[in-house]
Amino acid sequence: MSICVTDLVKRHPGAAAPALAGLCMKVPTGKIASVLGRSGAGKTTLLRCLSGLDPFDGGTIDVGGVTFGAGAKHGSFGGKIGLVFQSFELFPHLTVLDNCTLAPRVVRGEARARAEARAKELLAELGIEDKAKAYPEALSGGQKQRVAIARALAMEPSVLLYDEPTSALDPALKHEVGRTLRRVAGTGVTQIVVTHDLPVAREASDLVFVLDKGRVAAFGRPDEVIAEAA
Amino acid sequence: MLKRRLAVTLLLLLPLLALVAPGRALAEESETAPAPARNAVAEARARGELRWGNDSQGGAPYVFQDPMDPNHLIGFEVDFAAALAKKLGVRARPVQGQWDGLLELLARGDFDVVVNGIEVAEEKKRVADLSRPYYVAAMRLTVRKGDAGAPRTLEALRGRKLGTLPGSLAARLATREGAEVKTYDGGQNDIYDDLRIGRTDAVLLDDPITLYYGAIDPALEVVDGSFGEVSYAVGVPKGDAETLAAVNGAIDELAKDGTLAALYARWGLWNEPTEKLLGGPKPPSTVVAEAHDAWRAAVGKPLPFWSRVTTRYPATLGLFARGALLSLVVSVLAMAVAVTLGMALALARVYGPKPLQWLAVGYIELFRGTPLLVQLTMVYFGLPELGVTLSPFVAGVIALGLNYAAAEAENYRAGLGSVPAGQMDAARTLGLSKLASLRHVALPQAIRVALPPTTNDFIALLKDSSLISVVTLTELTKTYTSLASAMRDHLGLGLVVALFYLGLSLPFARLSRSVEERLGSKVRRPASA
Numbered sequence: 001m002s003i004c005v006t007d008l009v010k011r012h013p014g015a016a017a018p019a020l021a022g023l024c025m026k027v028p029t030g031k032i033a034s035v036l037g038r039s040g041a042g043k044t045t046l047l048r049c050l051s052g053l054d055p056f057d058g059g060t061i062d063v064g065g066v067t068f069g070a071g072a073k074h075g076s077f078g079g080k081i082g083l084v085f086q087s088f089e090l091f092p093h094l095t096v097l098d099n100c101t102l103a104p105r106v107v108r109g110e111a112r113a114r115a116e117a118r119a120k121e122l123l124a125e126l127g128i129e130d131k132a133k134a135y136p137e138a139l140s141g142g143q144k145q146r147v148a149i150a151r152a153l154a155m156e157p158s159v160l161l162y163d164e165p166t167s168a169l170d171p172a173l174k175h176e177v178g179r180t181l182r183r184v185a186g187t188g189v190t191q192i193v194v195t196h197d198l199p200v201a202r203e204a205s206d207l208v209f210v211l212d213k214g215r216v217a218a219f220g221r222p223d224e225v226i227a228e229a230a
Numbered sequence: 231m232l233k234r235r236l237a238v239t240l241l242l243l244l245p246l247l248a249l250v251a252p253g254r255a256l257a258e259e260s261e262t263a264p265a266p267a268r269n270a271v272a273e274a275r276a277r278g279e280l281r282w283g284n285d286s287q288g289g290a291p292y293v294f295q296d297p298m299d300p301n302h303l304i305g306f307e308v309d310f311a312a313a314l315a316k317k318l319g320v321r322a323r324p325v326q327g328q329w330d331g332l333l334e335l336l337a338r339g340d341f342d343v344v345v346n347g348i349e350v351a352e353e354k355k356r357v358a359d360l361s362r363p364y365y366v367a368a369m370r371l372t373v374r375k376g377d378a379g380a381p382r383t384l385e386a387l388r389g390r391k392l393g394t395l396p397g398s399l400a401a402r403l404a405t406r407e408g409a410e411v412k413t414y415d416g417g418q419n420d421i422y423d424d425l426r427i428g429r430t431d432a433v434l435l436d437d438p439i440t441l442y443y444g445a446i447d448p449a450l451e452v453v454d455g456s457f458g459e460v461s462y463a464v465g466v467p468k469g470d471a472e473t474l475a476a477v478n479g480a481i482d483e484l485a486k487d488g489t490l491a492a493l494y495a496r497w498g499l500w501n502e503p504t505e506k507l508l509g510g511p512k513p514p515s516t517v518v519a520e521a522h523d524a525w526r527a528a529v530g531k532p533l534p535f536w537s538r539v540t541t542r543y544p545a546t547l548g549l550f551a552r553g554a555l556l557s558l559v560v561s562v563l564a565m566a567v568a569v570t571l572g573m574a575l576a577l578a579r580v581y582g583p584k585p586l587q588w589l590a591v592g593y594i595e596l597f598r599g600t601p602l603l604v605q606l607t608m609v610y611f612g613l614p615e616l617g618v619t620l621s622p623f624v625a626g627v628i629a630l631g632l633n634y635a636a637a638e639a640e641n642y643r644a645g646l647g648s649v650p651a652g653q654m655d656a657a658r659t660l661g662l663s664k665l666a667s668l669r670h671v672a673l674p675q676a677i678r679v680a681l682p683p684t685t686n687d688f689i690a691l692l693k694d695s696s697l698i699s700v701v702t703l704t705e706l707t708k709t710y711t712s713l714a715s716a717m718r719d720h721l722g723l724g725l726v727v728a729l730f731y732l733g734l735s736l737p738f739a740r741l742s743r744s745v746e747e748r749l750g751s752k753v754r755r756p757a758s759a
Contacts, residue, residue, distance in 0.1 A: 051659045079661040089656035093674045093749075102670055103660035155660055 001064030001158035002029045003050075003081075003190055009058030009070075010045050010214075019045040021214035022059065027159075027190050027207060032181050034201035034222070035194045037211030043194045046211070047161055050192070051083040064158050079107065082152030086163040088144045090136040096123065096147050097132040100154045107155070115154070122150040125183065142173045146180060153184070160184065162193040166200050178204035202226050267469035270342035271318060271476040280315040280322050283341035283465075283702075285329035287712040289418045290442040290525055291497050292347050293324065295716040297528040300546050306438070306497040306521070310364065311345045313489050314464070317480035327702045330396050330415070333357040333465050338614055340622070340702055343477060344465030347436065349399050358468050361477045363461035364490065366503035367436040369400055371453040372444035374425060381432050382453050393421040393430040399460045400434040417715025418443050426450060436460055438499055441522070446530050459503055485510040498522030529718040538722050546713055546726065553709030554730045560626050560705065561692045567631025568691070569684070572638025577668065579639065580646045590639065597636035603697055605629050610701045626698035634691050641683045645676030678749045685742035689735045706730055 003026070010020040020042050027033040037043050048054040050061065061068045063080045091099050100119035104110040123129045126146040136144060145165065152160055166174045174197070181191060181204045195201055201208055201222060208225040210218040218225055274280040284293040286303060293305040303324055315322035327335045332344045336358050350360055373380035381387045387409035394400040396413035404411050412430055414421050422443045425433050433444060434457060444450050464481070466473045484490045485508035494500045498519030505512065533542065579590040597605070606629035613620060620628065649672045657667035696707035704712070710727035714720045 053655055053659060081659075083656075083659040085652055085656060087652060089650070089652040091653065091656070091671055091675075093678075103657075103662060106666050106670060107661040151660070 001080075001188075001190060003027050003064075003159045003192070004062040005050070005059070006062070007059035008046070008049065008056055008061070010042075010049055010054070010056045012045075017213070018057075019214055020049065020056070020059075023211070023215055025209050025216055025219070027192060029190055030185050030188045031206040032185055032191045032193065032204060033207040033209060034205040035192060035209045035211060036196065036198070036201060036225075037217075041211040042214040043211055044163070045214075047083065047163055047194055050159075051081055051161055053083075079103075079155040080157055081159045081161065082155060082157035083161045084145070084148045084152055084163065084165060086165075086167055088136075088148040088168070090139075090144055090147055090151070092136050094135075095132065096128070096134050096136070096139070099136070099147060100151045103151070103155050119150065119154055122153050123147075126150055126180065141168050141170065142176055145169065145177075149180065149184065153187075153189070157189065159190045159192065162191065162195075164195055164197075165193060166195060166197045174200060175203070181205075198226055267471070268339065268467045269472045270467050270470055271473040274315075274318065274320050274342045278320055280311070280318060280320045281325045281340075281342045282311045282315075282322060283325050283327045283332045283335055283344040284311075284346040285327055285332065286324075287417055287708065287715050288329050288346060289439075289715040291438050291499065291522070293345075295549075295712055297525070297542070297717045298545075300549055300713055300716060304521070306493060306499060307345050307347070309493050309496075310484075310490070313484055313493065314343075314345070314477065314480050317483055318476060325702060326704050326708070328415075328700045331700060334611055335702060336465050336467060338611060339467075339619065342467075343473070347438075347462050348465045350461045350463045351399060354465070358465040359470065359474050361464035361466060361474060362481055363463045363507055364481050364484075365462045365494070365499070366501070366507045367438055367460050367462065368456035368501065368503065369403070369434060369458040369460060370437055370440040370444070371457055372422065372425065372433040372435070372440055372450050373431070373453060374428070375449055375451040377431075379431075384457060387432065387434075390432065391430040393424055393433045394435055395421070395439075398435075399458065400436070403458060404434055417711060419715050419718050419720075422447055422450060423720075437501065438497075441498060442525060446526055461507070488513070492517050495519065496521050532718065535722055538719065542717065542719075543722070543726060546717075546723065549709050549713065550706065550726060550730050553704060553706040554734060556703060557692060557695050557705040557707075558734055560623070560630065560698060560703070561688070561695045563627045564630035564634060564695070565688050565691055567627065568634035568638045568687075571631065571635035573642055575635060575639035576642035576646060579643055581664070581668065594636045594639050597633050598640075602629065602633045602694055603700070605633055606697055606700065622698070622701040622703050625701055626695070626703060630691060630695060630698070633694075634687060637687050638684065641680040641687070642676060644683075645678075645680035646672055648679045649675045678746070681742060681746055681749070685738060688738055692735055692738075693731070706734075 005023060005025045008020050008023040009018055011018045023042065023046065035043055035046065049056040056070055058070045091102065094102060097116060097119055100122065101112065101115035104115040104118070105112060120129060120132060123132055126149060128143055128146050131139060131143060131147070136147070139147065145168070165177050169177065177200060181193070184191060193201070193205065205222055208219060208222045209216050210225060284307065286293050286295055291305055292307045293303060296302045296304045308324065311322045311324065325341050327340065329346060332346055332348070333354060334357060335341060336344050344358070348354060348360065350363055354360060371382065373382065381390050384403070384407050387404055387407045390409055391412060392404045392409040393412050393414065394404060395418070396415065401411050401413055418435070418439050421433050421435065424430050426447060426449050435444070440452055445452050464477050466477055488511040490508055491500065491511060491513040494504060495513035495517040496519065498521070500513055575590045575593060578586045582590065606625070609620065609629045610622070610625040653671050653675070654667050657671040662670065695705060698705055699708035706727060710723055714723045717723065
């Protein structure tokens with residue numbers, strides 16, 4: 001489903017300028033959008049507002065035709081928007097499989113067998129089904145990332161957000177990220193990737209937004225925008 | 231959600247109230263409202279037994295464990311209480327309590343009467359009523375044999391170190407004479423031990439104690455002459471006229487029919503002032519001081535360690551095991567209270583709204599910053615003023631539990647603090663509620679960090695549980711101090727009790743290590759960046 005952000009405003013208490021100053025962006029269903037920008041441009045704030053971790057002060061977020069306004073409470077997107085953290089934040093006390101089944105079981109009350117069957121499918125799609133019984137500490141960075149993606153997808157979100165997906169990975173693994181994003185896009189999930197990694201943004205995304213001072217300063221196809229920015 | 235918050239708030243408030251309220255009640259009520267009088271003797275008759283309070287740690291010849299068979303309580307007051315109960319038409323059942331708190335325990339309703347060398351003195355009558363005396367003891371001064379500078383008169387006590395029992399006439403007398411008075415909560419044995427090794431210069435105590443502890447020590451000498459007289463009376467609940475009359479009547483009969491005279495003679499305690507007091511027949515000349523002889527034979531000369539191990543200690547093991555079981559059960563239950571309440575406090579402090587945080591901090595500081603003994607005393611002796619009379623067992627569990635909850639709360643707070651904020655964020659972006667995030671994500675990780683200090687606390691609690699002896703429970707430490715006093719053996723029995731404590735704590739230390747290892751293999755921080 002598509003996501004449309006209109007005039008999003010977010011002020012941090014005590015800060016002179018708003019972190020988000022009327023930001024607008026729209027990403028069509030199943031597309032991959034990269035969000036670029038210098039630090040302080042509002043990338044992290046955007047992610048935290050979109051994922052429901054922080055409330056926002058103005059504007060709307062529209063996900064698949066459902067509109068959320070300012071003051072919407074944490075988590076009120078009802079699992080429609082997932083987030084893959086920069087440091088993945090896998091649950092270290094749970095196996096890979098349990099990481100992926102916790103939310104479906106606790107939030108949706110799914111039976112263990114059903115949740116596990118779905119989680120195994122997702123892990124297989126991402127090529128890490130053999131790690132189902134492992135604990136996160138036994139995984140490489142790339143494997144952790146794919147578990148984090150599978151964990152988010154297990155809640156069947158319409159939109160999946162990524163915070164710097166390449167920063168914790170070996171350079172050799174970076175091209176894997178693009179492939180993973182494409183695979184996920186194939187299932188119809190809309191993806192927004194916050195990154196400073198220009199090659200990945202260029203190769204993997206359909207759209208690029210450049211943020212500056214809490215607004216979208218430029219957007220378009222990667223070849224247009226990144227050439228401009230460079 | 232609101233209900234739950236309210237419940238947590240109440241849970242936190244309750245112990246605070248309990249701590250604050252009794253103090254106020256004490257101040258307001260002590261002068262105005264006298265406690266409603268009991269009829270203890272009627273209660274005893276309905277029950278078929280007379281619960282008489284005593285402290286077996288006080289030792290011979292009053293109430294003590296038979297050194298040859300410590301499973302039996304013996305003493306001239308055991309015989310006296312049995313005769314008294316018989317006259318009242320019931321069985322006698324001894325109930326253990328700390329000696330200097332016996333009258334308070336009586337006032338609280340834990341006993342029907344107190345029979346344990348309670349001296350007739352005005353200050354005692356404030357807490358309880360006293361029967362007519364049943365024995366008169368002379369006060370004797372004991373010094374080290376061959377100590378040329380030893381104080382041998384009351385006047386010579388000025389500035390000297392004198393050992394005696396707390397709250398006794400001897401203590402008041404010696405204080406008045408300007409002596410430096412040292413009182414002992416432990417056994418009477420300790421008082422004479424300290425004299426022998428020179429920690430004190432003299433001991434002033436009642437005749438019976440002197441006879442059983444001072445006179446049998448070849449290194450000590452009892453100074454000739456009496457240094458005053460002290461009468462023993464039965465403590466009965468204040469204002470309980472029926473019981474007072476019944477006890478007085480029974481003592482009269484026991485004096486007249488010669489029961490008391492024969493009893494005292496058997497213990498080697500018959501003396502002239504008592505003869506005058508009782509006014510009855512003298513003991514028959516056929517009665518010998520067999521009980522005193524038995525005591526001398528049992529403890530007069532200390533046995534070598536190994537023969538004590540083989541002949542004396544086996545009979546103590548059952549008592550130690552019973553004491554250990556009580557210590558363990560109280561500790562486990564108190565820990566359950568501490569863990570549950572501690573968890574609620576930690577969650578309130580870390581995740582609760584501001585007022586709840588303040589309450590939690592207040593609770594933690596209050597309970598961590600005041601002595602456990604004060605809290606236990608307030609719960610056991612203070613709450614009855616508010617109409618809440620807890621059994622010794624429940625009071626012990628609650629006081630220990632409330633106190634340790636503060637320590638546990640801090641452990642869990644540290645544990646929760648060690649869980650990165652990103653973990654809660656991750657749980658919430660997956661749609662988990664705050665409570666579900668805590669339960670499934672933060673707590674399981676926090677527990678691993680909190681487990682080692684919690685085990686530590688449990689072992690500390692196991693040892694602190696010895697404090698429940700002040701509320702009449704004979705746990706492991708009390709078992710030891712009583713036996714040590716009755717058998718005049720502190721070192722050897724000390725090793726035995728140490729083994730019992732280790733036997734209790736080591737399995738838990740081991741269990742915790744193995745749980746830690748099991749969790750440790752699973753719970754490690756994900757390598758970030």
